[in-house]
Amino acid sequence: xxxxxxxxxxxxxxxxxxxxxxxxxxxxxxxxxxxxxxxxxxxxxxxxxxxxxxxxxxxxxxxxxxxxxxxxxxxxxxxxxxxxxxxxxxxxxxxxxxxxxxxxxxxxxxxxx
Numbered sequence: 469x470x471x472x473x474x475x476x477x478x479x480x481x482x483x484x485x486x487x488x489x490x491x492x493x494x495x496x497x498x499x500x501x502x503x504x505x506x507x508x509x510x511x512x513x514x515x516x517x518x519x520x521x522x523x524x525x526x527x528x529x530x531x532x533x534x535x536x537x538x539x540x541x542x543x544x545x546x547x548x549x550x551x552x553x554x555x556x557x558x559x560x561x562x563x564x565x566x567x568x569x570x571x572x573x574x575x576x577x578x579x580x581x
Contacts, residue, residue, distance in 0.1 A: 493526050496530050498531060500530060500534070500537030501532060505536050508537060512543075523554050525554065527558050527560065532562075533566070541578060567580075
């Protein structure tokens with residue numbers, strides 16, 4: 469499944485309309501920055517609210533992520549059930565550096581795969 473975040477979703481199409489009824493590993497292409505933050509957070513909220521365990525995301529097609537995008541991921545991870553994580557495959561190198569600088573603690577709720 470691909471859920472684009474570079475373009476704002478249409479008002480008549482809520483973020484959960486982008487998600488299939490069956491479990492998949494969503495891929496997030498585009499940008500995760502201040503301009504796309506509302507859509508990015510809405511999508512993460514839908515994914516995390518449906519979670520009964522870990523949420524897996526493929527970031528291999530994510531062209532750009534800034535501090536606001538990483539903070540959105542950290543906030544979304546904090547809403548998961550206890551012991552669950554956002555498991556991020558193929559994170560951009562910039563994201564790894566941002567996490568190092570932010571230093572969110574020993575278990576920020578995010579695991580990089």
